[in-house]
Amino acid sequence: MHVSVAEAREMLAALLPELETETVPVAQALGRTLAADLEALVSHPSATESALDGIAAREADTLTASAEAPVRLKIVGESRAGMPFGGRVGAGECVRIYTGAPLPEGADAICPVEQLADEESADDGPEYVGPEYVHLLRPASPADVRPEGGDFRAGETVMRAGLRLSAPRVALAVALGHAKLPVRRKLRVALLSTGDEVIEPGLPLQAGQVYDSNRVGLSAMLGESGCEVIELGHAPDSPASLQAAIAGAGGADVLLTSGGVSMGKYDFMRDLLIERGRVSFWKVRMRPGGPAILGGWNGLPVFGLPGNPVSSLVVFHVIVRPALTGQPVQSLKLRAATPFRGLKDKTAFWRGVIKDGEVGDYGPQGSGILRSLSDANALVIVPEGGGVQAGDAVDVVLL
Numbered sequence: 001m002h003v004s005v006a007e008a009r010e011m012l013a014a015l016l017p018e019l020e021t022e023t024v025p026v027a028q029a030l031g032r033t034l035a036a037d038l039e040a041l042v043s044h045p046s047a048t049e050s051a052l053d054g055i056a057a058r059e060a061d062t063l064t065a066s067a068e069a070p071v072r073l074k075i076v077g078e079s080r081a082g083m084p085f086g087g088r089v090g091a092g093e094c095v096r097i098y099t100g101a102p103l104p105e106g107a108d109a110i111c112p113v114e115q116l117a118d119e120e121s122a123d124d125g126p127e128y129v130g131p132e133y134v135h136l137l138r139p140a141s142p143a144d145v146r147p148e149g150g151d152f153r154a155g156e157t158v159m160r161a162g163l164r165l166s167a168p169r170v171a172l173a174v175a176l177g178h179a180k181l182p183v184r185r186k187l188r189v190a191l192l193s194t195g196d197e198v199i200e201p202g203l204p205l206q207a208g209q210v211y212d213s214n215r216v217g218l219s220a221m222l223g224e225s226g227c228e229v230i231e232l233g234h235a236p237d238s239p240a241s242l243q244a245a246i247a248g249a250g251g252a253d254v255l256l257t258s259g260g261v262s263m264g265k266y267d268f269m270r271d272l273l274i275e276r277g278r279v280s281f282w283k284v285r286m287r288p289g290g291p292a293i294l295g296g297w298n299g300l301p302v303f304g305l306p307g308n309p310v311s312s313l314v315v316f317h318v319i320v321r322p323a324l325t326g327q328p329v330q331s332l333k334l335r336a337a338t339p340f341r342g343l344k345d346k347t348a349f350w351r352g353v354i355k356d357g358e359v360g361d362y363g364p365q366g367s368g369i370l371r372s373l374s375d376a377n378a379l380v381i382v383p384e385g386g387g388v389q390a391g392d393a394v395d396v397v398l399l
């Protein structure tokens, strides 16, 4: 029954339903999963335009321009973003242009204001509109022209179904011309913490009690993962109170619990699933978080996280979130600044701090030391039977 981390992830994902599609305003799509491919409805840029503030000219007229021998061009007009120049740029002519403004006909290159010297003009009366001629200190460059459709063209499929909508992707969807997006509905996750010693934040704490940090931490992580949280609160350690609390999970796609899954006499979440429910696995070959359990209760998939604060959040990070969102855990290789201990038959996820491009073990690794998880910015993965020396390359998950 002891599964690997990858197996645990797959088994949880396999119990989740296929989520229906709904349409939401694009501003509400952050964190959702795109349910259909998205085509560009428009091109971006929508016209060939300037990337700089300067003048638009014909490159051929300006090839000899230098600070010593500037090229003189006649200014025949102006092109502003949203207010294009209506005419044509002829030989020896140019148009003042601004970033994002359409390139006038005839012009094919840009020279930025930093490389221009305005010609002195005798006329500085009230009708004065600026000099008539400009001197280019270097050639105008076609590289500073942004071609129409250079980012994407109308009709092109730009985003694929299944993509998770990050902030840049939501912005891209708007640029593509979409005001509403087809997305998967949110997964409904019921959340319950258990334990006689666990109390609500703000209440006076008696010796032996602990504030319910897991529920708040897990709820926050579920929210960040794009889930709808059904808060079941907290249940004391008794089979009856657990069953009563779980009865409130109607409509949920999955129930997540904290605590009561290890070896103790009062670990009733474990008993409930093993003795009266269904068990897919109990225990994962990992630390922290080994006692995690997956099963079902009256048709509802139940994932029991261990109560230890670090264990519950680490298991969420490496098993629950990837399974719920379908997004794989992203890891990268870094050099270890310190040794990291290996375990004979478990994958270890040690808290690490990345500093100066290296990752080190700088704090206590006990599963009850929540502070070290808050101080860490990475989890260092040490495979079963492995071990890491300072200087080795290690796989790291960013927190």
Ligand SMILES: Nc1nc2c(c(=O)[nH]1)N[C@H]1C(S)=C(S)[C@@H](COP(=O)(O)OP(=O)(O)OC[C@H]3O[C@@H](n4cnc5c(N)ncnc54)[C@H](O)[C@@H]3O)O[C@H]1N2
Residues within 6 Å of the ligand: 193, 194, 195, 197, 198, 210, 211, 212, 213, 214, 215, 258, 259, 260, 261, 262, 263, 264, 267, 288, 289, 290, 291, 305, 306, 307, 308, 309, 311, 367, 368
């Ligand atoms: N004899 C053994 N004992 C334990 C084993 C083992 O293999 N043999 N496994 C240990 C491991 S590993 C873990 S992890 C814990 C998991 O235990 P439970 O899931 O049964 O959790 P509890 O016993 O209910 O609580 C453990 C710990 O966490 C605190 N806690 C619980 N809920 C919360 C909460 N909502 N917020 C903050 N802190 C919470 C609780 O007070 C305990 O200190 O078991 C080991 N034991």
Ligand code: MOO
Residues within 6 Å of the ligand: 286, 287, 288, 289, 290, 291, 306, 308, 311, 367, 368
């Ligand atoms: O495996 Mo437990 O999660 O260390 O305390």
